[in-house]
Amino acid sequence: MPRTQLSVAPLACPRYPPPAMDHHPLGGGPRRTADKPLTVSQVAQAWNRTLRGLGSVSIVGEVSDLSHARSGHLYFTLTDGSARLQCKAWSSTLPRLKVVPSEGQTVVLRGAGDFYGPQGKASFTVSQCEPAGAGALAEALAALERRLRAEGLFDSSHKKELPLLPRRVGVVTSLEADGLADFLRSQRLRAPGIDILVAHSAVQGPRASAEIVSALERLDHSGRCDVIVLLRGGGAAEDLLPFSNEAVVRGVAACHTPVVVGVGHQPDHPLCELAADLAAHTPTHAAECVFPVLSELDAEQQALQKRLARAARHVLLHQRHQLDLKGHRLRNAVHLCVMEETNRLQALDRRLREAHPLTRLRKDRLKLGRLNDRLNDYHPRFGLAKARHDWERLSGRLGDAAQRRLQSETDALAHLAQRLDSASPLKVLARGYSLVENEKGNPVGSTRELTPDQKVTLRFTDGRAKVRVEDVHRDG
Numbered sequence: 001m002p003r004t005q006l007s008v009a010p011l012a013c014p015r016y017p018p019p020a021m022d023h024h025p026l027g028g029g030p031r032r033t034a035d036k037p038l039t040v041s042q043v044a045q046a047w048n049r050t051l052r053g054l055g056s057v058s059i060v061g062e063v064s065d066l067s068h069a070r071s072g073h074l075y076f077t078l079t080d081g082s083a084r085l086q087c088k089a090w091s092s093t094l095p096r097l098k099v100v101p102s103e104g105q106t107v108v109l110r111g112a113g114d115f116y117g118p119q120g121k122a123s124f125t126v127s128q129c130e131p132a133g134a135g136a137l138a139e140a141l142a143a144l145e146r147r148l149r150a151e152g153l154f155d156s157s158h159k160k161e162l163p164l165l166p167r168r169v170g171v172v173t174s175l176e177a178d179g180l181a182d183f184l185r186s187q188r189l190r191a192p193g194i195d196i197l198v199a200h201s202a203v204q205g206p207r208a209s210a211e212i213v214s215a216l217e218r219l220d221h222s223g224r225c226d227v228i229v230l231l232r233g234g235g236a237a238e239d240l241l242p243f244s245n246e247a248v249v250r251g252v253a254a255c256h257t258p259v260v261v262g263v264g265h266q267p268d269h270p271l272c273e274l275a276a277d278l279a280a281h282t283p284t285h286a287a288e289c290v291f292p293v294l295s296e297l298d299a300e301q302q303a304l305q306k307r308l309a310r311a312a313r314h315v316l317l318h319q320r321h322q323l324d325l326k327g328h329r330l331r332n333a334v335h336l337c338v339m340e341e342t343n344r345l346q347a348l349d350r351r352l353r354e355a356h357p358l359t360r361l362r363k364d365r366l367k368l369g370r371l372n373d374r375l376n377d378y379h380p381r382f383g384l385a386k387a388r389h390d391w392e393r394l395s396g397r398l399g400d401a402a403q404r405r406l407q408s409e410t411d412a413l414a415h416l417a418q419r420l421d422s423a424s425p426l427k428v429l430a431r432g433y434s435l436v437e438n439e440k441g442n443p444v445g446s447t448r449e450l451t452p453d454q455k456v457t458l459r460f461t462d463g464r465a466k467v468r469v470e471d472v473h474r475d476g
Contacts, residue, residue, distance in 0.1 A: 262286025
């Protein structure tokens with residue numbers, strides 16, 4: 001088990017040691033010049049000031065006796081086999097740790113020591129924690145990935161769709177990066193007319209993470225870009241670490257603009273790829289994902305326009321055919337209705353003429369004439385009185401019958417006229433249709449009877465309107 005390593009930064013402590021102390025003549029350390037002894041509290045306070053005066057230090061050791069308090073704080077012991085140190089990490093600090101200590105794990109802690117007098121215990125307050133030894137970096141990255149995934153930062157529901165044809169693309173990378181040259185070369189081949197806005201940033205080294213986050217925020221807040229591309233060419237794993245930094249990953253996820261990450265080569269997978277809306281294998285692949293081939297897009301657009309035109313023509317022809325069919329059926333139905341009502345009217349007219357009182361009177365007069373002839377066949381002296389009486393009686397009955405028949409036929413004629421009026425074509429006009437008449441007042445039944453600039457009359461149920469024909473289209 002390695003011994004505890006203590007890294008101390010040179011710090012000044014103006015309050016300690018006290019000015020009344022000097023050094024022991026045997027080299028045993030400071031001593032008080034007065035003979036008055038110190039109290040336990042004074043010693044505890046002096047030790048606490050000494051530990052706090054060391055400032056922030058780094059300690060490496062193995063975690064044991066791990067305990068999670070109900071308050072959310074974490075308590076454990078750090079040991080190297082020869083010594084043990086009580087440690088604590090507050091609940092407010094745990095989310096900021098690169099890795100949360102676990103039982104048996106060797107870690108490097110950063111923090112400050114203190115001495116708690118009432119219990120007589122020294123402890124260490126943790127502010128930073130990261131794995132120690134071989135594989136510590138990979139373990140820290142894996143832990144960071146698990147933590148961010150648990151937060152939902154990589155959920156597919158957060159992914160934004162890339163525009164089909166962006167107008168302006170923002171690029172976060174170094175102006176000297178080979179990846180930028182590859183990206184621009186592919187862009188010029190595929191979509192040379194699209195604007196590129198480059199936000200310069202270091203892509204490796206201690207300043208890279210902060211500069212990348214700043215460049216992402218500038219492009220996203222500007223609102224000028226339809227897509228943001230984070231680029232870097234290949235390199236060693238250490239060189240790509242800034243793209244797995246937590247701040248960079250969160251910066252990518254926080255962008256309102258769709259983000260494409262093209263970092264390294266195909267085997268490289270920095271954590272920011274998981275937060276991006278689209279992860280490309282290389283900068284060239286990123287350009288292929290962002291920029292369509294304009295010539296292919298134009299061809300596809302033309303093909304879609306032709307399909308749309310064909311579909312529109314088909315729908316138009318179909319609807320025109322349906323309209324013609326319905327118009328033909330309507331005209332036939334109206335014509336048939338008019339013919340039927342005309343025939344019925346003619347039949348009623350014949351019956352009415354036959355039943356007219358004058359017609360019956362003529363028939364009765366003929367009958368009376370025949371009776372008179374028969375009467376004349378008899379001698380005038382015989383039956384003259386009876387014949388006169390019969391003639392008067394028949395004349396009276398004939399007049400009454402003629403009057404009743406005339407009234408009956410008049411009522412029937414009025415009823416038939418009312419039925420004929422209800423079946424009149426003019427009633428059709430009352431339902432919203434109109435009738436087209438030429439200059440002579442004759443109905444127009446076909447477009448072949450019309451010519452451009454011809455004046456016609458539209459007859460409605462409440463009046464007429466004179467219009468001029470601008471153009472004539474004949475179907476078929």
